[in-house]
Amino acid sequence: MRPLPGSRLHDPHPYPGRLITVEGIDGSGKSTQLLLLERWLASRGYRVHFTEWNSSRLVRRSMKRGKKKDLLTPTTFSILHAVDFADRLTYEIIPPLKAGMIVLADRYVYTAFGRDVARGVDARWVRAVYSFAPRPDLALYFRVPIDISLERLLAGRTKLKYHEAGMDVGLATDPAESFRLFQSRVLDIYDQLTVQFGLRVVDATGDIPSQQKTVRRMVHEVLRGYQGPRGSERAAER
Amino acid sequence: MPRSGRKSKSWYGHGLPYLKVGSLPGHLIVIEGTDGVGRSTQIELLRPWLELQGHAVSNTGWTRSPLLSDTINEAKAGHELTVLTFSLLYAADFADRLEHQIIPALRAGFIVIADRYMYTAFARNMVMGADPAWTRELFGFALVPDLVLYLEIDVETLVPRVLEGKGMDYWESGMHLALGSDIFDSFGRYQGRLIEEYNALAREFGFVAVDARSPVDEIQASLRTEIARYLGTASARPRPAPPPTPVRMHARANARARRGR
Numbered sequence: 001m002r003p004l005p006g007s008r009l010h011d012p013h014p015y016p017g018r019l020i021t022v023e024g025i026d027g028s029g030k031s032t033q034l035l036l037l038e039r040w041l042a043s044r045g046y047r048v049h050f051t052e053w054n055s056s057r058l059v060r061r062s063m064k065r066g067k068k069k070d071l072l073t074p075t076t077f078s079i080l081h082a083v084d085f086a087d088r089l090t091y092e093i094i095p096p097l098k099a100g101m102i103v104l105a106d107r108y109v110y111t112a113f114g115r116d117v118a119r120g121v122d123a124r125w126v127r128a129v130y131s132f133a134p135r136p137d138l139a140l141y142f143r144v145p146i147d148i149s150l151e152r153l154l155a156g157r158t159k160l161k162y163h164e165a166g167m168d169v170g171l172a173t174d175p176a177e178s179f180r181l182f183q184s185r186v187l188d189i190y191d192q193l194t195v196q197f198g199l200r201v202v203d204a205t206g207d208i209p210s211q212q213k214t215v216r217r218m219v220h221e222v223l224r225g226y227q228g229p230r231g232s233e234r235a236a237e238r
Numbered sequence: 239m240p241r242s243g244r245k246s247k248s249w250y251g252h253g254l255p256y257l258k259v260g261s262l263p264g265h266l267i268v269i270e271g272t273d274g275v276g277r278s279t280q281i282e283l284l285r286p287w288l289e290l291q292g293h294a295v296s297n298t299g300w301t302r303s304p305l306l307s308d309t310i311n312e313a314k315a316g317h318e319l320t321v322l323t324f325s326l327l328y329a330a331d332f333a334d335r336l337e338h339q340i341i342p343a344l345r346a347g348f349i350v351i352a353d354r355y356m357y358t359a360f361a362r363n364m365v366m367g368a369d370p371a372w373t374r375e376l377f378g379f380a381l382v383p384d385l386v387l388y389l390e391i392d393v394e395t396l397v398p399r400v401l402e403g404k405g406m407d408y409w410e411s412g413m414h415l416a417l418g419s420d421i422f423d424s425f426g427r428y429q430g431r432l433i434e435e436y437n438a439l440a441r442e443f444g445f446v447a448v449d450a451r452s453p454v455d456e457i458q459a460s461l462r463t464e465i466a467r468y469l470g471t472a473s474a475r476p477r478p479a480p481p482p483t484p485v486r487m488h489a490r491a492n493a494r495a496r497r498g499r
Contacts (some may be wrong), residue, residue: 071305075333076339086322124252125375129326153426
């Protein structure tokens with residue numbers, strides 16, 4: 001019908017800062033790696049701003065109510081996350097990028113492209129919805145098999161979360177089985193996204209320090225030629 | 239854009255691929271028009287008229303979804319919204335009502351009267367400067383209505399009507415766009431632009447326009463004529479019997495219908 005609006009995801013963003021994002025299914029260890037990256041960057045004097053998927057105050061109440069009463073459909077689930085993203089983009093991502101800072105985002109639009117499509121929304125539609133998102137300078141994808149992520153999640157707590165396990169999709173009544181089926185769909189989509197959007201794959205089965213070493217090497221490349229605001233003289237180091 | 243006659247419902251864009259919609263024997267009638275033009279007064283009068291003819295009626299209105307209405311009102315009070323978050327919140331509200339209210343009621347054979355539809359977002363976003371292609375993609379999950387009745391008015395007639403009614407409100411005056419030196423100027427400019435957009439949409443989507451400068455009862459008479467004409471052509475075609483509807487959905491549509499009275 002109508003042509004897709006030009007997506008900002010295909011061109012480098014115009015801001016002096018750097019945008020680094022991490023992706024991966026729950027239990028892939030991406031948040032741990034991002035935290036370690038943040039520590040490292042801060043210790044080198046870089047000015048860093050961290051932002052996390054689904055953390056905006058704006059839709060917190062609707063999201064809570066929707067999840068608690070099982071009112072969310074794949075479409076409202078998707079749009080509420082887009083509201084969260086648009087709100088954080090406006091207040092938390094663009095301003096630090098304009099100020100030349102390094103923005104670290106725990107999950108980015110690829111999460112929506114994976115999860116929401118696994119829930120059944122149209123892939124073209126969700127890409128169009130997020131077409132206002134700037135392209136990251138580095139988008140890391142922590143790839144991990146389902147069994148390992150499940151093991152990690154269940155080691156930390158006793159129960160899988162309802163939406164995390166994709167229970168709303170109705171693939172299975174057992175949470176672990178549902179998680180397996182739902183997250184397998186997400187994994188398949190992430191593999192396609194890796195090709196389409198040039199996500200950089202990190203093998204998330206390895207031990208934490210060696211993954212972090214890989215991450216720092218990739219980040220180092222992205223910071224070549226970067227002149228951010230100085231927290232200390234060391235920030236200028238190439 | 240089909241505006242009369244009966245054909246199966248269609249999606250505006252990519253639709254809701256995960257939803258088994260089945261047959262929707264009801265009728266989706268939209269009342270569009272700018273702020274303060276008298277939509278809700280007219281809808282209140284339409285309802286008993288339709289019910290007397292034996293039609294079950296369900297009302298739905300912009301920002302009235304249980305999931306989003308509090309969030310939208312709070313956000314508007316806090317003035318923290320951008321055109322992006324504004325549009326997305328409206329789309330979420332609309333999707334919630336579409337899936338939980340409009341589609342179940344249509345499935346149960348109700349006449350759904352929608353106070354505003356996606357066209358309101360199209361018009362407002364044009365005025366606020368959002369990418370029109372993006373706005374339209376966003377609402378690609380919408381059902382195309384069977385009939386869009388457009389209450390057409392000019393700013394000169396609208397201004398005294400709003401002042402005699404509930405008065406000029408911050409958002410309806412476009413104060414967020416800083417168009418004028420005071421609320422009166424801003425209202426005129428903002429509503430003037432909105433009306434231009436509505437008029438363009440009316441041509442593009444084949445709205446049935448009703449002159450809203452007339453007195454209330456004359457507008458009502460015109461609306462009834464148009465609806466009767468639509469229902470006449472609609473009932474002239476044979477339609478399959480409505481399929482059994484899940485009881486919960488049906489009860490919910492009924493409860494909403496009663497509350498909306």
